[in-house]
Amino acid sequence: MTVTDRLLKSSAKQSYDPEVDLDWDAPLVDGLWYMQPERVSLYGTALWDRLSEEQRIELSRHEVASISSVGLWFELILMQMMVRDLYAADPRTPRMHYALTEVGDECRHSLMFGKAIEKVGAPAYGPQPVIHRLGRLMKTIGVGASAYASILVAEEILDRWQRELMKDERVQPLVRMVCRIHVLEEARHMTFARDEVESMLPDLSKVALTWHQVALAQTAFMVARALVNPEVYRAVGIDPREGRRAALGNPHYQDTLAWMGERVTSYLDDLGLIPRHQRVLWKKSMLIR
Template sequence: MTMPDHSAPFFDALLTSAQRLSFDLREIGAADDALEGCSYGMTPEWSPLFETSIWADLSEQDRQELTKREVAHFLGVAIWLEVALQIVLLRRNHSADPTRSEVKFLFNECADENLHSLMFAQAIEQLGQRHCRLDRSMKAAGWLFRTFAWGEVAYAIVLAGEEIFDVMQRDWAADERVALAVRRSSYVHVVEESRHMSFARQKIRDHLAAVSRVRRYISAIAIAIGAHIIAKGLINQRVYEGAGMPWQAAKHAIDHNEHHRMMFRRAAEPFTEFLAGEQLLNTPARAIYRMSNLL
């Protein structure tokens, strides 16, 4: 017997929105290379080193180059997260009824995510940067996520990344100091990810509807660990060594940078507010978010 699809109208509305408001990569175009050399890679206030003594000692050109290295890595982490999301979603829906509204939107979301990954890869190249190899811990975490994440945990960890990038990219898209390749890709991502975040929130609520208090408690901690890995993964030793900085000095400056902590808390605020509303912000989870500078 087929279970009724109570959320069908919601997912139908998301699919209609996707059909009405989506972008073709051909519309984005190639960034003006003449602008890239005298622009920041991202809004400089989002650099983890902003307002540190290291930042103060850098020339304007070095600051621009540093933010290009940093944003190239940030976009690489976004690609890593989007690929992991697709693996999880497609694996768990391989035999699902393809006519269900939520499955049809899932197909559309995976199509969007593939194009976003391609768009980010192109932006990295337009900035004159290369992909920064992820730490082994990130690769191991990705395997654990793809293999073992369940229901609300899978969707919430992905939502964590989407929410954090959404706040960052709203700034990047509106900042004329930022390279055109990043501004354009950020604008497209913000518009299209709004649907994906709505989808993830609804799926989390659906999964939580009938879970026990014990499972909700465990899921809250698992989600916090996933968000912690994403946040810490944005700081990569190779980025700063590639910019000619001693890693220990850069790490110390970042770890003690109150501005960086404030910006990360701002980025995570919509996500943590959602978790609190769904009773997914228990005491151990809060402690983990504080270690991640997300709370």
């Protein structure tokens, strides 16, 4: 049985419909966090020390909305890349059947993230405008090994964060359940992306491999830096530029990004997709040391 055959069977056995599997009418719980406080970008900084407990929880609400909206933004990009990849594919094959199943999953995930952001009552920040514009380019030219590897980067770093979050009883039950659904279904998506990358790499010329290495590094930097939109800091009375500087210089947040990226970067490095000539940009993304 092929990887795609197994994934199709798994999808048939365990898939969720957020419209019916989540209780959207349940009230939020006063005093609970919206994400793990230790993963909030300002945790451990002088700015964090200035905030009251209520302000810290409020910042967690806005940061989870930012990360969720960036995840939604990237899911829209990956759906377009995948559908374009399937344009000339054989519709009789398990590969296309699973890819279409994944696109269906991602549509439901995007709806789920949108409803969750609305429920917590925060803006759908999304990436900063310049990154949003670059996303239009990425969805247009993204193809092949770097496209699927980029999907893997975005999904893996969110997966690491969500796996921890969904077990944390300090966090709102709704947010934990959203993460649990996403983790369970994204496990299949990551398996598919790894299989695609590994099947494509052997056929690449040296020039093509270099192109994909460069494209992947650019995407990883863009996604990692987009997760927390600086506008979130305004919600707790902090100037966005001051908050951004503090976050990027914060050893705790740097550790969090490296922790989120350590599994996927180790995997991609083993495949030869993080070469020396792109390592500086990967380090700037903070997904590797």
